[in-house]
Amino acid sequence: MTDNDIKQQVREFYDQVGWSQVAEGVYQNARYEDLRPVAREYIHKCHLRILRHIPASGRYLLDAGSGPIQYPEYLEYSKGYQKRVCADISITALKEARGRIGEHGLFVVADIARLPFKDAAFDGLVTLHTIHHLPPEDHVPAYRGLHRVLAAGGRGAVVNGWDQPLMGRLLEAPIRLRKWLRRKKREQEGEDLPRKLAENTGTHVEKYNAGWLLRQLRPHMKVRILVWRSVSVAVLRLYVQSALGGRLLLKILFWLEERLPGFFGRVGQYPLVVIEK
Ligand SMILES: C[S@@+](CC[C@H](N)C(=O)[O-])C[C@H]1O[C@@H](n2cnc3c(N)ncnc32)[C@H](O)[C@@H]1O
Numbered sequence: 678m679t680d681n682d683i684k685q686q687v688r689e690f691y692d693q694v695g696w697s698q699v700a701e702g703v704y705q706n707a708r709y710e711d712l713r714p715v716a717r718e719y720i721h722k723c724h725l726r727i728l729r730h731i732p733a734s735g736r737y738l739l740d741a742g743s744g745p746i747q748y749p750e751y752l753e754y755s756k757g758y759q760k761r762v763c764a765d766i767s768i769t770a771l772k773e774a775r776g777r778i779g780e781h782g783l784f785v786v787a788d789i790a791r792l793p794f795k796d797a798a799f800d801g802l803v804t805l806h807t808i809h810h811l812p813p814e815d816h817v818p819a820y821r822g823l824h825r826v827l828a829a830g831g832r833g834a835v836v837n838g839w840d841q842p843l844m845g846r847l848l849e850a851p852i853r854l855r856k857w858l859r860r861k862k863r864e865q866e867g868e869d870l871p872r873k874l875a876e877n878t879g880t881h882v883e884k885y886n887a888g889w890l891l892r893q894l895r896p897h898m899k900v901r902i903l904v905w906r907s908v909s910v911a912v913l914r915l916y917v918q919s920a921l922g923g924r925l926l927l928k929i930l931f932w933l934e935e936r937l938p939g940f941f942g943r944v945g946q947y948p949l950v951v952i953e954k
Pocket of ligand 1: 684687688691706741742743744745746747748764765766767770787788789790804805806807810811
C-alpha cells in the first residue's frame, strides 16, 4: 500500500465509521476509551495533564488531528486562547468540531505530516492519538513540522501509544492468552475469516518505542517524555472493577505516575511527549 493509500484509508475510516455517532454524543471511536464510572476520575485527571505542558493562553492553539473534540476535557486546552485551529484530514471530524466550538475555532482540512501553516504561527499545540495513523516515514517529519509551527517559547503536547511497552507486555499477558485460545477454537471449528476482519480492528496504526523516538527527535528539538496514562483500555477493563476496589487502585496508580512521570512515560502505554521551542 502506498502512503497515499494509507491516508486515504484512514480518512475514509474516520469519515464513515470513527466519527459516526453510535449514541447521543458518543462516537464509534469512543470504543477505544474506558467510559465506565469506575475509571472516570482517573481518565479525567489524565486528560487534564495536558494543561500543565502547554501555555495557558495565547493567540492560536493548534489541535492537529483534532477529531470532533470529543471529550469535554479537551475544551479546556484552548480556553485561554483567542482561537483553536483544528486541523484534520477528516471533514466529518471538522464539521463535528465546528458544531462543538463554533466561532472559537478555525477548521482546516490538512495532513499533519505537511502542515499548511507558516513558521512560528502557534503559541501552543496538542496532537492526541493521531501521529500513529501516519505511514512510518511520516512520523519524524510530522514532529518536525509541529516544532516548526511553534512560536519561540511555545510548547506542544503529543500523545500516542507505544509499541508493546513493558507494562503492557506484563499486564496484557492474560488478554493475549485469551485471544490465542479464541483463535485456536475458531481454527478448530473451521472458521477461516481473516483474524483482522474477525476482530474488526479499525484502521492503519504504526507505533514505536521511547528510545527510537528520542534518537530521532533530539537532534532537532527539545523533547521530554512524561506520562499521560500508563495503562491501556484493555488493562483497565480487565483489572479495574468497582466491586474489587477499582477506584482506589486507580488513585494509587495516578499517585505513582505523578511521582515518577518519566518512568511511567517510558514503560507505560501512553506517553505525553512535550516538545519545546
Ligand atoms: C484517534 S482520532 C483522535 C482524535 C482526537 N485527537 C482525540 O483524541 O479524540 C485520530 C484523528 O486523526 C485524524 N488523522 C489521521 N491521520 C491524519 C493526518 N495524516 N493528518 C491529519 N489528521 C489525521 C483522523 O481523521 C482522526 O480525526
